[in-house]
Amino acid sequence: MARVKRGTTTRAKHNRILDAAKGYYGRRKNTIRIARQAVEKAGQYAYRDRKVKKRSFRALWIQRINAAVRAEGLTYGVFMHGLKLAGVDLDRKVLADMAMHEGEVFKAIVAQAKAALPEDARVAA
Numbered sequence: 001m002a003r004v005k006r007g008t009t010t011r012a013k014h015n016r017i018l019d020a021a022k023g024y025y026g027r028r029k030n031t032i033r034i035a036r037q038a039v040e041k042a043g044q045y046a047y048r049d050r051k052v053k054k055r056s057f058r059a060l061w062i063q064r065i066n067a068a069v070r071a072e073g074l075t076y077g078v079f080m081h082g083l084k085l086a087g088v089d090l091d092r093k094v095l096a097d098m099a100m101h102e103g104e105v106f107k108a109i110v111a112q113a114k115a116a117l118p119e120d121a122r123v124a125a
Contacts, residue, residue, distance in 0.1 A: 061096035072110045082113030095118035 014032050020042075021028055021035040028038040066076035074082070083090070088109060090098075098106040 006093050051059065058092060061092040066097040067093060068103075068106060069110060072107065072114075074110065078117065079110065079113050082117040083109070086116035087113050090113060 010090070015038050017032060017039055018030065020039045022029075023029065024035070024038055027034050029035060062076060065079070069076055069079040095106070095109070098109070
């Protein structure tokens, strides 16, 4: 059986890793052993932070809704409860965008939520 030399395969694998490490600082960009560790860790961070990104955006939307709703005399929780009772089926992303860019529409939604609440829950803030 003929001898198989693996230089091209190894070089291709190394180049793939070094290409992924392009722009890294110091030996992380040009030493295969360190670059492999850096690329692997970067992949772990990327995987984790794709989940974290969703959490932080949801938190941001809630903060924006809460700020806009408090100006109308409600709290976030009471407002969301009122929306549920009113049958308004908008998600937090859309509500936050409305609160930021379309104030009059958002005020109408707040009024709708207030109307659906029982009388004792309307004055929460």
